[in-house]
Amino acid sequence: MNVREATDADYPALADLQGTVWPDHGTTGDLLAHEDRELRDHPRGPHLWRVVVEEDGRVVGTASALQYPGMFHPDRYHVDLLVHPEAQGRGVGRALAGAMDAHLGERGARELLSGTQEDCPRGLAFLARQGFAEVMRFFDNVLELGEFDPSAWEDAARLPAPYRQATLAEVIAEVGEEPAWHAYFDAVVEIREDVPRTGEATPIVFEHFRKRGDDPRFLPQGVFFALTPGGEVAAMTELYTDAVDPAKLHTGLTGARRAHRRKGLALALKLAALGVARERGAASVWTGNATTNAPMLALNTRLGFRPRPAWIEMRRGTVEDA
Secondary structure, X not given: OEEEEXXXXXXXXXXXXXXXXXXXXXXXXXXXXXXXXXXXXXXXXXXXXXXXXXXXXXXXXXXXXXXXXXXXXXXXXXXXXXXXXHHOOOOHHHHHHHHHHHHHHHHOOOEEEEEEEOOOHHHHHHHHHXXXXXXXXXXXXXXXXXXXXXXXXXXXXXXXXXXXXXXXXXXXXXXXXXXXXHHHHHHHHHHHHHOOOOOOOOOOOHHHHHHHHHOOOOOHHHEEEEEOOOOOXXXXXEEEEOOOOOOEEXXXXXXXXXXXXXXXXXXXXXXXXXXXXXXXXXXXXXXXXXOOOHHHHHHXXXXXXXXXXXXXXXXXXXXXXX
């Protein structure tokens, strides 16, 4: 068993490992590299560290520690540990946890966040032995498009006056790239404040937000807005592609700004996005929901989304002690 820090050459193996452990959340080496570059380039300067375990030259496990810019604290880290099913029970997880603890101990980490699915008792027991305890649950909510009848939603799909619907691509064509992206950003800044999370939200930065257009999964024609007569984004939803499965699409941030809520805007936009998903020949649309997000859960349940096994977010320590 060889424990070492990861290098750029490991990205394909890391992607293969993730797809094996979490087949519903497959990725590619190129996408992992892109995400790491975006994190390292963030103006907040978040930390990112990866270690791998090799057996006979093959990567059979990996662990990472990073700081999410959107929930940043200098002493808070999100940690992840993956072991190939064929290598479990041989001490790979313990070796990774030991390397992780040593690294984060040197950095003075006070809060660690990690997790696993509720149907993975081995992973839950491992995290419990490492001192982690549950703080929140999330789950994938999945709509099978073959079972969705858009004709039942014709009235809800129409935005009420005086709002009009437009995609990011259409707004860019109307007003130009930068004004369109600033309008998009302003809406995200407000709407994300009410998204459930395990720590306080930290401000996002426009220069970094703008780079999401470089993500290979990003669809300008899949970002839908409800616009006021003055061109302000009152509500929005995002649709983006999957890293490996062309038959799967994902919903990102969906919601309305506070002054425009309870008018059916988010529902109408989500229905528009589902129409695009059908046009693209997708078989399913996936979205992530916190179990505490009652309004979005109710909306998705009405549409026919059905939950998969929950992701249990767990925490060790807290930055609130000091």
